[in-house]
Amino acid sequence: xxxxxxxxxxxxxxxxxxxxxxxxxxxxxxxxxxxxxxxxxxxxxxxxxxxxxxxxxxxxxxxxxxxxxxxxxxxxxxxxxxxxxxxxxxxxxxxxxxxxxxxxxxxxxxxxxxxxxxxxxxxxxxxxxxxxxxxxxxxxxxxxxxxxxxxxxxxxxxxxxxxxxxxxxxxxxxxxxxxxxxxxxxxxxxxxxxxxxxxxxxxxxxxxxxxxxxxxxxxxxxxxxx
Amino acid sequence: xxxxxxxxxxxxxxxxxxxxxxxxxxxxxxxxxxxxxxxxxxxxxxxxxxxxxxxxxxxxxxxxxxxxxxxxxxxxxxxxxxxxxxxxxxxxxxxxxxxxxxxxxxxxxxxxxxxxxxxxxxxxxxxxxxxxxxxxxxxxxxxxxxxxxxxxxxxxxxxxxxxxxxxxxxxxxxxxxxxxxxxxxxxxxxxxxxxxxxxxxxxxxxxxxxxxxxxxxxxxxxxxxxxxxxxxxxxxxxxxxxxxxxxxxxxxxxxxxxxxxxxxxxxxxxxxxxxxxxxxxxxxxxxxxxxxxxxxxxxxxxxxxxxxxxxxxxxxxxxxxxxxxxxxxxxxxxxxxxxxxxx
Numbered sequence: 001x002x003x004x005x006x007x008x009x010x011x012x013x014x015x016x017x018x019x020x021x022x023x024x025x026x027x028x029x030x031x032x033x034x035x036x037x038x039x040x041x042x043x044x045x046x047x048x049x050x051x052x053x054x055x056x057x058x059x060x061x062x063x064x065x066x067x068x069x070x071x072x073x074x075x076x077x078x079x080x081x082x083x084x085x086x087x088x089x090x091x092x093x094x095x096x097x098x099x100x101x102x103x104x105x106x107x108x109x110x111x112x113x114x115x116x117x118x119x120x121x122x123x124x125x126x127x128x129x130x131x132x133x134x135x136x137x138x139x140x141x142x143x144x145x146x147x148x149x150x151x152x153x154x155x156x157x158x159x160x161x162x163x164x165x166x167x168x169x170x171x172x173x174x175x176x177x178x179x180x181x182x183x184x185x186x187x188x189x190x191x192x193x194x195x196x197x198x199x200x201x202x203x204x205x206x207x208x209x210x211x212x213x214x215x216x217x218x219x220x221x222x223x224x225x226x
Numbered sequence: 227x228x229x230x231x232x233x234x235x236x237x238x239x240x241x242x243x244x245x246x247x248x249x250x251x252x253x254x255x256x257x258x259x260x261x262x263x264x265x266x267x268x269x270x271x272x273x274x275x276x277x278x279x280x281x282x283x284x285x286x287x288x289x290x291x292x293x294x295x296x297x298x299x300x301x302x303x304x305x306x307x308x309x310x311x312x313x314x315x316x317x318x319x320x321x322x323x324x325x326x327x328x329x330x331x332x333x334x335x336x337x338x339x340x341x342x343x344x345x346x347x348x349x350x351x352x353x354x355x356x357x358x359x360x361x362x363x364x365x366x367x368x369x370x371x372x373x374x375x376x377x378x379x380x381x382x383x384x385x386x387x388x389x390x391x392x393x394x395x396x397x398x399x400x401x402x403x404x405x406x407x408x409x410x411x412x413x414x415x416x417x418x419x420x421x422x423x424x425x426x427x428x429x430x431x432x433x434x435x436x437x438x439x440x441x442x443x444x445x446x447x448x449x450x451x452x453x454x455x456x457x458x459x460x461x462x463x464x465x466x467x468x469x470x471x472x473x474x475x476x477x478x479x480x481x482x483x484x485x486x487x488x489x490x491x492x493x494x495x496x497x498x499x500x501x502x503x504x505x506x507x508x509x510x511x512x513x514x515x516x517x518x519x520x521x522x523x524x525x526x527x528x529x530x531x532x533x534x535x536x537x538x539x540x541x542x543x544x545x546x547x548x549x550x551x552x553x554x555x556x557x558x559x560x561x562x563x564x565x566x567x568x569x
Binding site: 194 | 354355356358359360361362363365366367369370372377387394405406407418419421422423425428429432433434435436437446448469
């Protein structure tokens with residue numbers, strides 16, 4: 001079952017896009033549009049996590065958090081444009097689990113949500129990453145960062161592994177180079193187009209050594225396909 | 227005030243005395259007094275005048291040195307009117323009253339200016355918070371609907387964000403002490419987040435980044451992220467056309483085999499800075515040759531970096547070779563308390 005996140009945010013545009021972002025990340029999302037008795041409304045949805053804006057019409061997010069904490073220990077992440085350290089401290093003292101400032105960088109927000117969910121144990125059993133991915137007889141060992149075909153095995157560098165990991169997760173579809181590069185940047189591999197080509201060449205060489213030919217298809221001007 | 231200027235100031239009085247002495251002498255001689263008697267009167271007169279002059283001089287001297295002392299002691303010198311020593315002379319009292327009135331007006335002005343400045347700063351801060359909401363929406367919209375256009379919008383949006391941040395940190399840079407949270411900070415994580423924030427801008431310009439920060443330091447995460455972002459924006463702006471890279475790494479500063487601090491290095495292979503301009507890059511409003519010939523520079527980014535580093539106790543230094551690259555180094559002190567752990 002997907003984790004359920006409640007968004008408490010008064011800016012309609014942000015609320016809507018945030019909902020879309022989280023839904024794309026496979027969460028179940030409820031966005032509150034009214035801010036009377038916010039704490040009760042948020043809790044009524046029985047969420048696994050609450051994203052709470054601080055500046056709300058009526059009462060402040062801090063007060064809402066205090067009310068939530070009085071009856072529940074559901075994880076709360078503050079989401080705010082206040083950048084004062086004092087506010088951050090206040091958020092923590094009111095029982096917030098994390099504090100993300102706007103404008104946030106979407107992958108960071110998603111990473112923090114995952115981290116908080118993991119920490120609070122609610123993510124147990126949720127989308128546990130498989131140890132190995134397989135496609136056409138080639139196995140990608142996630143834990144060890146290596147690739148195997150029949151009995152032969154090759155070690156991968158961090159960059160090569162991340163590239164293959166994304167390709168293995170999106171088999172059968174043409175992945176544009178830019179999409180692949182963006183994925184890599186979101187995963188702390190900050191490389192450019194040329195380096196991607198170099199890495200691709202190395203991956204192909206390693207696959208050849210394993211006796212696998214044409215596993216990764218290059219679509220000229222479009223991207224790669226596994 | 228010295229003796230000569232004191233005497234000069236009273237020259238008319240002495241001329242008057244002289245005239246009177248002459249007139250009295252003439253009168254006495256004409257009425258048949260002896261010359262010696264006249265001489266005696268003159269000498270007595272001169273002695274009395276001398277004694278009075280000495281007394282008066284010392285008194286004035288004392289009065290003014292007390293005033294000087296007051297001026298030297300107070301840091302808000304416009305308060306002199308309130309603190310002037312008492313004097314029984316009418317002139318002094320009149321002057322004192324006038325100075326007080328004039329100072330009162332100055333103080334009012336100062337308060338008014340301070341109020342305006344504070345109100346303006348508060349407005350800028352709240353404006354920055356307001357503007358962040360639409361920036362966030364735009365970023366999210368671009369993230370959710372990726373295309374060629376939204377990638378470009380994202381890149382521009384990260385520039386807007388950077389300029390807005392600069393305004394906020396400029397407004398706050400004088401009052402760093404009110405707003406910091408020193409904690410153990412993983413520089414690698416901060417660097418990754420800062421780079422990620424301008425992801426589209428980096429990718430668009432084919433700039434590679436390498437991050438290798440093993441050492442953690444104690445500092446304020448938010449401020450250091452801002453400083454790092456400014457330095458990276460510069461590396462980005464003044465990159466070379468092809469094969470540009472930026473390396474961010476830490477190294478330990480060792481003196482006599484003991485760790486004395488951590489240095490964060492941001493190295494690029496960009497167009498570099500001219501040797502004669504290097505010492506001035508942290509000056510306010512300094513744009514330099516690069517700032518005029520390449521993307522327009524505000525002359526604020528590095529100025530704020532220098533200022534904030536000084537407030538946070540971080541040493542900032544730059545080395546550069548024209549057409550080869552630039553290295554900016556941030557030196558974090560390590561407290562003596564943590565030292566045994568690191569060694």
